[in-house]
Every structure is written in structure tokens, then in C-alpha cells.
Amino acid sequence: MKWPAIGYARATSLDELWRLQAEHGAAAQLLAGGQTLLATLAFRLSDPKILLDITRIAALRGIAVQDGVLRIGALTRHAELGRDPLVAQHAPLLAEAAPLIAHPAIRNRGTIGGSLAYADPAAELPACVVALGATIVAVSPRGERRVPAEAFFTGLLQTALAPDEIIAAVEIPGTQPTTRSRIIEVARRSGDYAMAGLAARLSLNAEGRVTSPRLVFFGVGSGPVLAARAGAALDGWVLDSAAIAAAQAALAEDLDPPADMHGPPEMKRHLARVLTFRALSPLLRASEVAE
Amino acid sequence: MSARIDITLMVNGERVSRSVEARRHLIDFLRLDLGLTGSHAGCEHGVCGACTVRVDGEIVRGCLVLAASLDGAEVTTIEGLTDSAEVADLQDAFVACNAAQCGFCSPGMVMAAADILRHHPTATREEIREHLSGNYCRCTGYQAIVDAVEQTLATRREDRR
Ligand SMILES: Cc1cc2nc3c(=O)[nH]c(=O)nc-3n(C[C@H](O)[C@H](O)[C@H](O)COP(=O)(O)OP(=O)(O)OC[C@H]3O[C@@H](n4cnc5c(N)ncnc54)[C@H](O)[C@@H]3O)c2cc1C
Ligand code: FES
Numbered sequence A: 001m002k003w004p005a006i007g008y009a010r011a012t013s014l015d016e017l018w019r020l021q022a023e024h025g026a027a028a029q030l031l032a033g034g035q036t037l038l039a040t041l042a043f044r045l046s047d048p049k050i051l052l053d054i055t056r057i058a059a060l061r062g063i064a065v066q067d068g069v070l071r072i073g074a075l076t077r078h079a080e081l082g083r084d085p086l087v088a089q090h091a092p093l094l095a096e097a098a099p100l101i102a103h104p105a106i107r108n109r110g111t112i113g114g115s116l117a118y119a120d121p122a123a124e125l126p127a128c129v130v131a132l133g134a135t136i137v138a139v140s141p142r143g144e145r146r147v148p149a150e151a152f153f154t155g156l157l158q159t160a161l162a163p164d165e166i167i168a169a170v171e172i173p174g175t176q177p178t179t180r181s182r183i184i185e186v187a188r189r190s191g192d193y194a195m196a197g198l199a200a201r202l203s204l205n206a207e208g209r210v211t212s213p214r215l216v217f218f219g220v221g222s223g224p225v226l227a228a229r230a231g232a233a234l235d236g237w238v239l240d241s242a243a244i245a246a247a248q249a250a251l252a253e254d255l256d257p258p259a260d261m262h263g264p265p266e267m268k269r270h271l272a273r274v275l276t277f278r279a280l281s282p283l284l285r286a287s288e289v290a291e
Numbered sequence B: 001m002s003a004r005i006d007i008t009l010m011v012n013g014e015r016v017s018r019s020v021e022a023r024r025h026l027i028d029f030l031r032l033d034l035g036l037t038g039s040h041a042g043c044e045h046g047v048c049g050a051c052t053v054r055v056d057g058e059i060v061r062g063c064l065v066l067a068a069s070l071d072g073a074e075v076t077t078i079e080g081l082t083d084s085a086e087v088a089d090l091q092d093a094f095v096a097c098n099a100a101q102c103g104f105c106s107p108g109m110v111m112a113a114a115d116i117l118r119h120h121p122t123a124t125r126e127e128i129r130e131h132l133s134g135n136y137c138r139c140t141g142y143q144a145i146v147d148a149v150e151q152t153l154a155t156r157r158e159d160r161r
């Protein structure tokens, strides 16, 4: 369907954006990559009166490392995440996630800020930032505010952003040599939103013992789901088949998946157990695998 | 609020200035305002790839880009790509392999395949399939298309030796 009649304005600085937001209020909606917003406009699922294009605001761009923290500007496109050397070094989970998102042409426009702000429960990046213990940097005319990723996603397509706030960047704490991360998903076709997925990060010491595990599932709830009990089942234990089985069993309490177009809750639970095994088994020691 | 937006951009190497409605997407702009009918609007919500064009050197979904946002941009369509002969070998391979899709899908498929030639000169069959995944419908098995891309890549690598 064609888009509804609508206005368009381009902001080239945050100050100009605040001015436009003050002028148009609730009738305005931010436009970043447009890969979700413009598709929903075509379905007439949203009805803004004016789109405020933020893609030329320099303050929302760029990828840099400072004091060991990786800062990724909100306008960073999925394709850039997939090929940026700093991301590959400091947040390889995001580089691994990028090719799972949609298709090349969509990754060339879609942004991390747009993906986090939209908060689709089946999206990869919200789960990744929770797994990485990242911080969302929100900015408004009142200044900057930092929200832990875990507290940022508050419900189905809901975030902790105030109406006048936007995402400026994501900050990701430094990784250790012992850090391991992985993202895997099950989708019907390459590029589709996942039926279920898992973004995992943990530390593995020289003895093969797990510390600070974070298993974050997507496509199985109203947002990214941090599986706390499965994490607890791994924490402090040597990663072996028994530990993986314990984590799989603990998922029964962590997950309460809704039925959706892909299938009933029990199918999602099954997929979550399969994903847990697939994500963790490559980290098993050779002696375990041979068994 | 439905005021028009003035834009100046390069389309297939030519400078174009127009005043567009905000609701105009890039494909309608190309087809209706510029008469370039090689790019197609199929689903108009990002799933079919019939609208694949290049903006600033990278392929995009033309149906998910506002023309109004393209002031200063460089756009290349299947017409421009054909005229420049950048992918003449690929197009010949499509014909030789009978790598046919319908007329609606073919230009987008060639745009996506051209992107592989530019960015992934050593792509495997698997990677070719992955890169073209945004242009699949249910009509074909895509074997012949993957053949055509694979052969073109191989020939170009040979020629470079
Ligand atoms: C066919 C198709 C398949 C897709 N498959 C996947 C997939 O498998 N996985 C996946 O994760 N995504 C998928 N997507 C969505 C894609 O990743 C989008 O790019 C992303 O969700 C939104 O980013 P955007 O920059 O395009 O945001 P936009 O569409 O521009 O905006 C989305 C929303 O976020 C708001 N917004 C944007 N930027 C900010 C900001 N900085 N601060 C506050 N609010 C902001 C907008 O106002 C809007 O409400 C798919 C899209 C399509 C069309
Ligand atoms: S018309 Fe753009 S993806 Fe279908």
C-alpha cells in the first residue's frame, strides 16, 4: 500500500531536532533507517503526521573506543556492525549478529538505534546488548541519561525512553581474553525474523569453569529474555555435558513463551533447549566432545 | 504538512532536481517522475527485492527509502548499470544459463547479483545464495541464477590473472 500523506523534515543537529520536536509534538516520529517505520507506514500501522529524519545528525554517528568502552553511535547501520574492525575486536557478538538481520539491502540502511528503539521481541540486537551488559545512552533536551540494557526493554515494543528522548549511542563494556560469545537462531528462511534465537556471553577460565554467564533469548517472549536460572545453573561450574543439560532443564522456569504464528509455547521451549546446546557445545573441551 | 521537498541528486550519472511529496518513495520517484521503469514496486514493504537499486554505492530497498531524504545522493538503477556495461558479462551469463525470473523480479535480482561482484569476488555458492536471499519469491529454485553468478565470478577471477 502507498504511504499516507505525511510531512518530512531533516534535522542536521540535536538542537534542530529538539526545536522540530517541540514544534510538532506527538505528531512527529523519528526516521532513522526507515526499514521498520516505512514498512509499517505502508501497512498503515502507524500514523505520524511528520517524519523527522535524524540520519544527518553527526552526534549520533561513529564507533570509538574510550577507556576500554566501545561506543556505537545510534545511526550505525547493521552492515557497518558486520564489518567494523573495532566492533569485531570489542564486541564480536554484534559482528556475528549482523548477517542474521534481514538481507544485505536492508542491512545497508537499518540502524542499531532504530532496532533497539523499536524493540521487536524477535530482533537480534536487543538480545545482544542485554547479553553484553551494554548501556543505552539516551539524550533529550534535558541532557543525557544512561540506562542499562536490561532495564531498557520494558515490554512488547516498549522501551524506557521518555517521549522526548532518543537513543544517541550504545556503550559496551570491554571484553576479557576469557570472554566467549555466540549468537544463533532458527528462522524459516535466511533473513527472516527468528522463530527463536539465543545471544550468549560468558567467561571461561583455564580450567574450563564458567563465570558471569548471560543467556539471552529472543523470539520467545515480549522482549529479550535473560535466562537467569539457566545462567545460575552454569555459573561456577566446569562447562561439560552435565552443565549444559542443567542449563537446558532450568529454562523451564526461565521461559514462558507465548504462542505465535510460528507455533505453540512448547515448540519455542524445545527450540530454546536446542539453541542452548548448539551455542554452548562448541565451547566444550575436546575430551568432552569425544565422549 | 504535505508540502513538497526540493531535492537535487545524481541518477545514473545525471544531475536531477525535483520537488517531491514526502510520501514519494524512491521507486515511484524513479518510475513516475523520471520515467525509469526498470525498478519495480512489488510488495512495497521490504520483502520481495523487486525494488533493489543502488544508493551511494550500496544496494537498498527502493520502496523503503523516501525520495525526499535523498538530497545529494547518488542513485544507480538497472538502466544505469546496463548502460555502463559494468555487468554486461553477468547479464550475458544470465542469458546463457537461462537464469530467468519474471520481468518484475529480474532487474532487482541483477542489482543484487552485481553487488556480489563488487563486494564479494570470492563468494562461494552458499554465500551467493545468502546474498540473494532478499530477492527470493516462490517461483524458482534459483540454481541457474546461482550458476550465472558463480560463472561470472570465476571468469572475472581468471581474467585478472
Ligand atoms: C523484510 C525485512 C526483514 C527484517 N528482518 C529483520 C530481522 O531478521 N531482524 C531484525 O532485528 N530486524 C529485521 N528487520 C528490521 C530492521 O532491522 C530495521 O532496520 C530495524 O528494526 C529498525 O532500524 P531503522 O534504523 O530502520 O529504524 P526506523 O525504521 O527508522 O525506526 C524504527 C523505530 O525506531 C524509532 N527510532 C529510530 N531511531 C531512533 C533513535 N535513535 N532513538 C529513538 N527512536 C528511534 C523510530 O521513530 C521508529 O519508531 C527487517 C526489516 C525488513 C523490512
Ligand atoms: S517492493 Fe521493495 S521489497 Fe518489495
Ligand code: FES
Binding pocket: B101, B102, B103, B104, B105, B106, B137, B138, B139, B140
Ligand atoms: S514473482 Fe517474479 S520470479 Fe517469482
